[in-house]
Amino acid sequence: MKAQVIKTFGDPSVFQIEEITKPTVKPGYVLIKVVATSMNPVDAYIRQGGESHAAPALPAVLHGDVAGIVEEVGEGVTDFKHGDEVYGCPGGFKGTGGGALAEYMLADQRLIAHKPKNLTMEEAAVLPLVTLTAWEALFDRGNIKKGQDVLIHAATGGVGHVAIQLAKWAGANVYTTASTEKKLTIATQLGADVGINYKQETVEEYVKKYTNGKGFDLVFDTVGGDNLDLSFEAAAINGTVVSILTYSKHDLSKMHMKGLSLHVTYMLLKIVNEDQRHRHGEMLNEITKIVEAEQLKPLIDTNVFTFDQVGEAHKFLESNKAIGKILIKNNW
Amino acid sequence: MKAQVIKTFGDPSVFQIEEITKPTVKPGYVLIKVVATSMNPVDAYIRQGGESHAAPALPAVLHGDVAGIVEEVGEGVTDFKHGDEVYGCPGGFKGTGGGALAEYMLADQRLIAHKPKNLTMEEAAVLPLVTLTAWEALFDRGNIKKGQDVLIHAATGGVGHVAIQLAKWAGANVYTTASTEKKLTIATQLGADVGINYKQETVEEYVKKYTNGKGFDLVFDTVGGDNLDLSFEAAAINGTVVSILTYSKHDLSKMHMKGLSLHVTYMLLKIVNEDQRHRHGEMLNEITKIVEAEQLKPLIDTNVFTFDQVGEAHKFLESNKAIGKILIKNNW
Numbered sequence: 001m002k003a004q005v006i007k008t009f010g011d012p013s014v015f016q017i018e019e020i021t022k023p024t025v026k027p028g029y030v031l032i033k034v035v036a037t038s039m040n041p042v043d044a045y046i047r048q049g050g051e052s053h054a055a056p057a058l059p060a061v062l063h064g065d066v067a068g069i070v071e072e073v074g075e076g077v078t079d080f081k082h083g084d085e086v087y088g089c090p091g092g093f094k095g096t097g098g099g100a101l102a103e104y105m106l107a108d109q110r111l112i113a114h115k116p117k118n119l120t121m122e123e124a125a126v127l128p129l130v131t132l133t134a135w136e137a138l139f140d141r142g143n144i145k146k147g148q149d150v151l152i153h154a155a156t157g158g159v160g161h162v163a164i165q166l167a168k169w170a171g172a173n174v175y176t177t178a179s180t181e182k183k184l185t186i187a188t189q190l191g192a193d194v195g196i197n198y199k200q201e202t203v204e205e206y207v208k209k210y211t212n213g214k215g216f217d218l219v220f221d222t223v224g225g226d227n228l229d230l231s232f233e234a235a236a237i238n239g240t241v242v243s244i245l246t247y248s249k250h251d252l253s254k255m256h257m258k259g260l261s262l263h264v265t266y267m268l269l270k271i272v273n274e275d276q277r278h279r280h281g282e283m284l285n286e287i288t289k290i291v292e293a294e295q296l297k298p299l300i301d302t303n304v305f306t307f308d309q310v311g312e313a314h315k316f317l318e319s320n321k322a323i324g325k326i327l328i329k330n331n332w
Numbered sequence: 333m334k335a336q337v338i339k340t341f342g343d344p345s346v347f348q349i350e351e352i353t354k355p356t357v358k359p360g361y362v363l364i365k366v367v368a369t370s371m372n373p374v375d376a377y378i379r380q381g382g383e384s385h386a387a388p389a390l391p392a393v394l395h396g397d398v399a400g401i402v403e404e405v406g407e408g409v410t411d412f413k414h415g416d417e418v419y420g421c422p423g424g425f426k427g428t429g430g431g432a433l434a435e436y437m438l439a440d441q442r443l444i445a446h447k448p449k450n451l452t453m454e455e456a457a458v459l460p461l462v463t464l465t466a467w468e469a470l471f472d473r474g475n476i477k478k479g480q481d482v483l484i485h486a487a488t489g490g491v492g493h494v495a496i497q498l499a500k501w502a503g504a505n506v507y508t509t510a511s512t513e514k515k516l517t518i519a520t521q522l523g524a525d526v527g528i529n530y531k532q533e534t535v536e537e538y539v540k541k542y543t544n545g546k547g548f549d550l551v552f553d554t555v556g557g558d559n560l561d562l563s564f565e566a567a568a569i570n571g572t573v574v575s576i577l578t579y580s581k582h583d584l585s586k587m588h589m590k591g592l593s594l595h596v597t598y599m600l601l602k603i604v605n606e607d608q609r610h611r612h613g614e615m616l617n618e619i620t621k622i623v624e625a626e627q628l629k630p631l632i633d634t635n636v637f638t639f640d641q642v643g644e645a646h647k648f649l650e651s652n653k654a655i656g657k658i659l660i661k662n663n664w
Contacts (some may be wrong), residue, residue, distance in 0.1 A: 053589065141593065178361040228584075239600055251576040252560075252596070257385065259598040261473065264584070266591040269569055 002332045003102035004310045007059045015101075020061070023098055023106035029073040030107050032068040032086060036125035037100035039317045039326035040065065040158060043092070047314060054093050054268045061099035063328075064089040067115055067125035067212065068105065075078035077109050082320030085121065088112030088284055089106065089128035094272045101310055103332055110277040113284030116291035119298070126298045126325035127162070131287045132280055133267045134163040137220055137242040138170065140279075141263035146171030148217040149210070151234055153177050155195060156323045157239035159222045159244060161299040164192045169295045172218070175210055186299065203233045215239055215258075224248065235260055299324030306331035334664045335434035336642045337562055339391045341381030344643035344650075347433075352393070355430055355438035359463035362439050364400040365504030371649045371658035372397065372490060374600065375424070379646060380538035386425050386600045392445060393431035395660075397423040399447055399457035400437065417453065420616055421460035426604045429467035433642055435664055442609040445616030446567030448623035451630070458657035459494070459623075460616065460629045465599045466495040467615045469552055469574040470502065476501030480549040481507050481542070483566055485509050487519035487527060488655045491554045491576060493631040496524045501627045504550070507542055508537035515655065518631065535565045547590075556580065557633040567592055 001022040006014045025031045046055045056062070060232030080086060088109035092099025097106030099304050115124045137159075138144045138225040150167045154160040155178040167174045168191040176187045177198040184195030196206050207215050221228055224245025231241045231252040240261045253264060270276050290296045301322040305313035307330050317326055333354040337339060338346045354599050375395050378387045388394070402416040425432025427436030447456045464492035469491075470476045486492040487510040488601045499506045499589045500523040509530040510518045516527030529539050539547050547568030551559055554579025562571045564586040572593045587594060622628045634652040637645035639662050649658055 052599060084622055088421040151484045237605055237607065246584040248585075251582045253580075255594075255596045256598060259596050259601045261588075261593065261595045263593045264587045264591050269591045273569055275569065 001103035002307075003061045004211070004307060005059050005061055006047060009047060009055075009058075012311035012318075013048070014047065015310045015314075017307045017308070020102070022104050025072045025074040025106065028077065028109055029074045029097060029109045030070055030077055030080050030086070030109050030112065031072040032066060032107050032112075033071045034066055034103060034105050034330050036067050036123035036327060036329045037063045038065045038126040038328060039313050039322075040129045040212075041317065042129070043254065044314055044317055046092070048311075052267075054272045056092060056094055059090070062092045062100045063100040064092045064267070065125055065128045066100040066105055066107070067121040071104060073109075080109060080112070080114075085115040085124075086112045087115045087124040087311070089132060089267070089271075093268060095274060096271060100290065101307060101328075103330070106233055108277060109281070111271065111280045112142060113281055114290055116288045118292055118294070122327055122329060123298050123300065125286065126158075126300055126327055127291075129293065130158040130325065131166070132160050132283055133159050133219075133244055133265060134166050135283045135287065136220075136267055137244065137263070137265045138163060138166055141265055142218050142220065142240055142242045144170045144172055144218055148172045149175065149214075149236075150218045150220065151175045151177070152192075152220045152222070152225060153217040153230075153231065154222045156299060157222050158325050159326055160295065161187070162192055163220050163222065164190050165296045166290070167210050167220075168192070169290055175206075175216065185216040186323065190299065203230050207234055210235070218242070221245070229254070232258070232260060278297065300327050301325065303330065333435035334639075335394060336390045336639060337391050337640060338379060340385075341379060341390075344379070344646035346379065347642045347646075349640070352434070354436050356446070356563045357404045357406040357438065359443055359492070360409065361429055362402055362412050362418070362441050362444065364398060364399055364437045364439050364444075364629070365403045366400045366432050366435060366437050367453035368399050368659060369395045370397045370458035370461075370660060371654075372461045373644050373649065374461070375637050376646055376649055378424070380513055382407055382496045383600075385652045386604045388424065388426055388428070388431070392424070393406075393434045395432040396424045397457055397460045398422065398432040399438070399453040403436060406439075412441060412444070412446075417447040417456075417652055418444045419456040420449045421599070421603075421614065423495055424599060427606060428603060433639060433660075435662070441613070443603065443612045445613055445620055450618045450624055454636075454659055454661060455630050455632070457488075458632055458659055459619065461599060462490040462657065463494050463498070463619045463628070464481070464612055464615055465491050465576055465597060466498050466552075467619065468599060469576065469595070469597045470495060470498055470550075472505060474552065476502045476504055476550055480504045481501055481546075481568075482550045483508065483548040483553065483563075484524075484552045484554070485559060485563065486554045487524065488515040488631060489554050490491050490657050493519070493522055493656055494628065495552050495554065497628045498622070499550050502623055507548065508540075518655065522629075522631065535562050543568070543582055550574070554558045555576070561586070564592060591594050614664040632659050633657065636661065
């Protein structure tokens with residue numbers, strides 16, 4: 001089968017189209033005919049040689065997100081059969097059956113679910129990693145509750161745009177930040193109650209304006225770095241901050257004076273450590289229902305790529321210009 | 333009435349014995365005839381001029397912990413009556429009715445509870461702040477569960493020694509650290525399953541030895557500073573660290589790679605912000621039951637002080653030589 005293979009870590013030029021052996025199905029696994037994948041920052045970090053604990057051995061086929069059609073099922077697989085349309089983030093990492101940048105992908109059945117009926121394959125392919133991340137952040141860790149004031153940073157980011165919708169679905173009052181009016185308009189169309197232009201208002205200002213100085217019950221930081229300090233500042237006393245990017249050094253005094261909780265969610269851990277992988281399938285089943293109830297939809301950047309253009313898709317991600325997710329369609 | 337008063341923040345010599353007006357009971361409050369108080373680090377921080385958000389206006393009577401006898405109750409008080417033996421941590425902070433270093437203390441009824449029948453007043457006086465802190469850390473935040481591997485730093489510290497007992501009561505496997513065999517012996521007598529001498533074993537060594545390299549499900553850091561990095565190191569993937577001292581700067585990469593949760597608990601916040609004060613009374617009622625079931629007992633240092641010797645008690649706390657809590661008895 002055809003695949004985009006990397007033999008060395010490096011810049012986006014490391015991808016090479018090659019003919020490799022089609023995977024053989026095995027017990028508990030499903031062979032998926034890939035229709036599309038999407039870009040997530042972790043795909044680029046792995047390509048660059050980072051995330052060594054999660055990177056597959058070289059040569060490797062990268063990319064986690066997939067939507068496709070079940071070609072064949074292994075022994076012990078009962079929830080899926082030949083012809084089913086599925087989605088998930090089952091591969092391209094250490095301990096998985098290979099990535100999505102190929103004609104076929106071998107996927108642990110615990111990591112996938114049936115695709116929402118009201119989405120195209122392409123739309124479904126951009127959801128898995130970001131919805132799993134947002135779900136774990138808001139529900140499993142952040143313990144989001146109806147009526148809470150929730151601040152979500154990066155309104156139109158991959159994780160941000162689904163987090164807005166899931167927080168709204170959970171009954172929260174959703175505030176979100178972005179740098180342009182265009183992004184904030186998209187965010188309110190997706191259901192955010194209030195869009196905050198962080199270039200025009202300080203944390204102190206918007207905490208005062210929207211929470212009467214109390215702060216937000218839950219802050220979801222999808223940005224990391226210095227923004228985490230702003231998240232601590234925006235949180236209420238005994239509030240909660242959830243971050244998906246905490247590689248930096250922070251003065252935790254602000255956490256102390258407010259008695260904050262900080263949760264770091266890293267969705268790859270369940271996959272690479274083979275610890276509670278079934279939770280991914282369970283969460284995706286919930287997400288399928290929410291999508292089918294028209295409470296969640298993907299935001300896809302107008303720049304769409306094909307499997308021949310994976311290097312360009314990586315370059316575009318790294319330009320930080322995408323609005324929503326970057327879709328990569330299998331044109332083979 | 334007689335009181336130890338401070339008119340300026342500073343070293344332990346700022347305490348002066350004075351005759352001040354006895355407080356008048358008011359609605360929702362209880363006037364307590366003070367039998368004893370205890371030392372907590374926060375009492376010393378406030379005396380030094382720190383914790384400005386929690387410090388009372390000067391001149392002030394300090395100290396939160398109290399055990400005493402109800403002298404008089406205000407309008408709307410139904411759970412307490414004249415002659416009741418009570419304990420709690422109701423004063424000496426901003427927004428409270430005055431501290432415990434006086435003959436009488438005016439206490440918000442929501443912040444106190446009936447003293448455990450099987451403890452003396454002196455024993456009860458050392459428990460409130462540390463048990464409220466440990467309870468919030470282990471239960472409200474840390475979500476401790478039966479069968480979990482729990483590591484508690486500072487075995488014979490004020491918070492540490494009650495945390496060991498509460499964690500054991502919750503059905504956890506309790507591991508605890510200290511610097512001497514004497515302290516570790518006390519810790520195992522209090523119920524810890526394993527005492528770890530942190531001067532003789534590295535985190536890597538004891539994580540390997542006791543958890544087979546997996547790490548602890550819950551780490552309770554009562555030490556702060558560099559020790560918080562060791563707590564991150566000792567925690568399992570997707571594990572939880574609870575800290576009561578996070579004034580320092582930390583590289584959060586370790587949190588990221590393990591998807592950790594960090595909760596900062598600061599028991600004064602409920603008091604000084606008048607936010608859910610009733611939780612203190614509720615927690616103390618639970619603690620009374622656990623003490624009466626002989627599952628929790630205080631550890632009191634052999635150096636005991638009187639109300640005439642408050643300055644010496646503060647000096648002794650600052651020497652870091654105490655084992656367990658420092659008791660201060662009302663000798664007036």
